Amino acid sequence: MSEANLPGGSDSDEGKTGPLESQPVEIPDELPLLPVRDVVIFPYMILPLFVGRDKSVEAVDQALAGNRMIYLNTQLEMGTEDPDESELHETGTVALIMRMLKLPDGRVKILIQGLSRAKRLELISEEKYTNARIEVYEEDAGAEVDFETEALMRSVREKLEEVINLGKAISTDIMMVLENVEEPGRLADIVAANLTLKIPDAMEILAEKEPKSRLGLVHMLLDRELQVMAVQEKIKSAAKEEMSKSQREYFLRQQMKAIQDELGISDEHGEELIELDERINKARLSKEAKVEALKELKRLKDMSPASAEAAVIRTYIETLIELPWKKTTRDRLDLIRAKEVLDEDHYDLEKVKDRILEHLAVKQLKPSAKGPILCFVGPPGVGKTSLGKSIARAMGRKFIRISLGGVKDEAEIRGHRRTYVGAMPGRIMHGLKKAGVANPVFMLDELDKIGQDFRGDPASALLEVLDPAQNDSFEDHYINVPYDLSRVMFVCTANIIDPIPPALLDRMEVIRLSGYTREEKLKIGRRYIVPRQMGEQGVNEKMISFTDEALGVVIDQYTREAGLRNFEREVANICRKVARKVAEGENKLHRIGKRNVSTYLGSPRFIKETEIYGDEAGVALGLAWTQAGGELLHIEVATVKGTGKLKLTGHLGEVMKESAHAALSWVHSSYEQFGGEPEFFSNHDVHIHVPAGAIPKDGPSAGITIATALLSLATGRPVDHSLAMTGEITLRGRVLPIGGLKEKCLAAMRAGLKKVIMPARNSADAKELPPKAQKALELHFVSTMEEVAALALKPAPKGKSKGKSKGKPKGRKKVSAK
Numbered sequence: 121m122s123e124a125n126l127p128g129g130s131d132s133d134e135g136k137t138g139p140l141e142s143q144p145v146e147i148p149d150e151l152p153l154l155p156v157r158d159v160v161i162f163p164y165m166i167l168p169l170f171v172g173r174d175k176s177v178e179a180v181d182q183a184l185a186g187n188r189m190i191y192l193n194t195q196l197e198m199g200t201e202d203p204d205e206s207e208l209h210e211t212g213t214v215a216l217i218m219r220m221l222k223l224p225d226g227r228v229k230i231l232i233q234g235l236s237r238a239k240r241l242e243l244i245s246e247e248k249y250t251n252a253r254i255e256v257y258e259e260d261a262g263a264e265v266d267f268e269t270e271a272l273m274r275s276v277r278e279k280l281e282e283v284i285n286l287g288k289a290i291s292t293d294i295m296m297v298l299e300n301v302e303e304p305g306r307l308a309d310i311v312a313a314n315l316t317l318k319i320p321d322a323m324e325i326l327a328e329k330e331p332k333s334r335l336g337l338v339h340m341l342l343d344r345e346l347q348v349m350a351v352q353e354k355i356k357s358a359a360k361e362e363m364s365k366s367q368r369e370y371f372l373r374q375q376m377k378a379i380q381d382e383l384g385i386s387d388e389h390g391e392e393l394i395e396l397d398e399r400i401n402k403a404r405l406s407k408e409a410k411v412e413a414l415k416e417l418k419r420l421k422d423m424s425p426a427s428a429e430a431a432v433i434r435t436y437i438e439t440l441i442e443l444p445w446k447k448t449t450r451d452r453l454d455l456i457r458a459k460e461v462l463d464e465d466h467y468d469l470e471k472v473k474d475r476i477l478e479h480l481a482v483k484q485l486k487p488s489a490k491g492p493i494l495c496f497v498g499p500p501g502v503g504k505t506s507l508g509k510s511i512a513r514a515m516g517r518k519f520i521r522i523s524l525g526g527v528k529d530e531a532e533i534r535g536h537r538r539t540y541v542g543a544m545p546g547r548i549m550h551g552l553k554k555a556g557v558a559n560p561v562f563m564l565d566e567l568d569k570i571g572q573d574f575r576g577d578p579a580s581a582l583l584e585v586l587d588p589a590q591n592d593s594f595e596d597h598y599i600n601v602p603y604d605l606s607r608v609m610f611v612c613t614a615n616i617i618d619p620i621p622p623a624l625l626d627r628m629e630v631i632r633l634s635g636y637t638r639e640e641k642l643k644i645g646r647r648y649i650v651p652r653q654m655g656e657q658g659v660n661e662k663m664i665s666f667t668d669e670a671l672g673v674v675i676d677q678y679t680r681e682a683g684l685r686n687f688e689r690e691v692a693n694i695c696r697k698v699a700r701k702v703a704e705g706e707n708k709l710h711r712i713g714k715r716n717v718s719t720y721l722g723s724p725r726f727i728k729e730t731e732i733y734g735d736e737a738g739v740a741l742g743l744a745w746t747q748a749g750g751e752l753l754h755i756e757v758a759t760v761k762g763t764g765k766l767k768l769t770g771h772l773g774e775v776m777k778e779s780a781h782a783a784l785s786w787v788h789s790s791y792e793q794f795g796g797e798p799e800f801f802s803n804h805d806v807h808i809h810v811p812a813g814a815i816p817k818d819g820p821s822a823g824i825t826i827a828t829a830l831l832s833l834a835t836g837r838p839v840d841h842s843l844a845m846t847g848e849i850t851l852r853g854r855v856l857p858i859g860g861l862k863e864k865c866l867a868a869m870r871a872g873l874k875k876v877i878m879p880a881r882n883s884a885d886a887k888e889l890p891p892k893a894q895k896a897l898e899l900h901f902v903s904t905m906e907e908v909a910a911l912a913l914k915p916a917p918k919g920k921s922k923g924k925s926k927g928k929p930k931g932r933k934k935v936s937a938k
């Protein structure tokens with residue numbers, strides 16, 4: 121048993137910390153334990169506590185059933201529900217329960233009074249609560265106080281008074297209590313109980329047994345509190361002064377406004393400046409942009425509102441405010457939903473869809489990942505632009521498109537400097553301003569059609585825009601502050617890669633879109649084009665219906681393209697004609713079938729090549745690649761009496777002319793081994809013609825086609841009209857690889873051809889052909905012209921003279937085709 125002083129007092133003592141008189145009381149060595157979460161109770165402290173845990177409520181009941189004493193121990197962590205010894209501070213406080221009130225929610229409110237600090241020796245678990253065996257720290261209340269301690273006590277009183285004077289919420293009555301306290305330990309406890317201390321600081325004071333040392337700790341904490349309060353007071357004074365200044369300015373403005381109203385003078389300029397100031401502060405500008413906007417606003421205030429420069433500055437500030445510096449849309453990262461959206465809008469195009477879904481997957485794992493810079497390359501009408509819209513819809517972003525076709529001025533990209541009259545931001549900044557967010561899907565259309573003149577090179581200006589390592593600080597000449605473009609997802613489109621500068625091409629991820637097969641066009645037409653055109657032309661399923669055979673006829677005989685634009689145009693043409701009939705009173709279902717397509721679209725425009733030509737010497741069918749996809753290339757060769765000269769017609773480019781010369785040289789050296797007459801080329805001039813003479817043609821891939829046509833004429837052996845070929849030729853007759861193989865094979869398939877001859881080194885490219893094309897075409901891979909001749913040339917007809925053509929060629933059919 122230990123003895124401590126029990127503070128006296130009445131019920132009105134709640135909230136006070138220690139009265140003047142006390143009486144001794146015996147404290148047992150074992151008391152019920154009450155863990156407390158966020159407070160440290162000092163001796164002589166009176167405080168209400170709310171008790172809610174079952175074990176704690178039982179501990180209070182046990183204390184009330186006995187001597188009303190309980191051991192209060194502060195937890196190390198507030199969130200611990202049932203703390204053990206390692207989760208409680210070693211030192212606590214023995215307290216007396218003065219009052220108890222049970223609340224309706226099951227909790228208990230008690231009023232406790234601190235008696236003495238005590239060290240916890242061990243915990244003893246009972247059935248419903250926990251007891252603590254303790255060691256009470258004894259203090260000699262009558263010990264003599266030395267001079268140093270007396271000085272420390274006076275200093276503590278003075279500092280506490282200063283703290284109160286600076287506004288600390290401490291009852292002024294506490295100073296009267298402290299004047300009558302002679303024990304340093306008790307003084308330290310009372311002062312510490314009235315300061316708002318952090319748990320570690322309060323526990324350090326509670327755990328200190330030596331009164332003088334404890335008082336020294338309190339003195340140090342009072343010093344720190346005074347310094348903090350002095351700084352706080354300084355901040356308050358500065359804020360009050362600023363507020364007073366703002367109130368004074370507001371009062372003067374209101375007075376000025378009242379005077380102007382009385383005189384009938386309006387201050388629109390002043391109101392506009394106030395509005396601009398408010399908008400600048402509300403807009404989420406970057407640090408550099410806000411500094412620039414406030415600087416220009418200050419200049420605007422000092423100049424006449426009627427001046428030309430004022431209008432320029434006002435426009436500049438408004439542009440800065442309207443740009444989306446930090447406003448973004450939240451990406452929709454649901455891969456399943458994104459795939460559904462992409463499949464809804466486009467058929468096939470799996471490579472593009474996979475690339476978008478991969479980007480969304482990366483964004484899920486790393487939200488700060490930069491957007492890819494994609495470049496879709498393909499012929500017109502394959503869906504490059506509409507793909508950009510689908511990407512934006514799948515990701516939940518806004519979509520912006522600008523066309524770069526014909527752009528020749530660098531300022532179109534970077535903007536004009538504000539020193540020029542009529543200066544404005546570039547098209548990149550204008551697009552972002554229009555989008556209203558900093559992370560749209562931004563499409564740069566027709567990238568391959570950018571021009572260049574004396575005003576600069578727009579393609580070079582795009583290097584910074586499309587470089588992920590630089591575009592986080594893109595600087596438009598008009599804006600004149602860095603803007604972060606790294607959050608924008610740029611998508612570029614082009615028909616061909618050749619005009620794009622290599623440095624710009626290197627910054628983009630190129631995805632090639634080839635033309636569609638006939639089957640793909642049928643499915644796209646049935647799923648997308650027909651419903652869309654029916655809706656646009658105002659007809660419905662009760663007025664018009666298309667069979668698959670009818671759509672196939674439109675594809676085969678009225679269009680010949682890699683994309684779908686002409687196909688959609690012809691479907692729209694049929695829908696308009698039906699709409700007219702319905703408007704004229706023919707209110708019935710118009711069935712569009714294979715037999716009546718010509719009724720709506722006229723005579724077929726395209727006939728299969730196999731229906732135009734038969735097997736003929738001197739005519740070979742090649743394959744070419746154009747911006748519109750793959751095309752068929754007819755090579756015709758004729759000879760006349762002469763001395764071996766070569767004539768080339770058909771608007772051929774230099775590379776194609778060189779291929780013709782190389783093909784002729786190989787045929788000169790080899791045709792006799794294929795059955796050609798000696799001295800044939802010495803006695804004849806050769807004329808090579810490529811029809812459609814108004815269209816420029818170039819490239820090396822027609823080499824083996826020209827050689828085959830020449831060899832066919834020299835030997836009198838006709839060329840198989842059901843096949844086409846492509847490949848570059850060397851003087852030794854080797855066949856070299858070419859590009860655009862997929863587009864060329866699709867062109868052969870569209871024309872109804874069955875066989876294609878191609879270089880052996882392109883065999884890997886053939887694996888990328890659509891499955892339908894691989895089944896429809898018989899692909900032959902060759903390495904030499906001897907292999908080409910074996911596949912393409914048929915035996916010479918009996919009685920047919922070599923190198924001549926008299927009358928109507930055998931196998932030629934009279935078919936008119938546009």
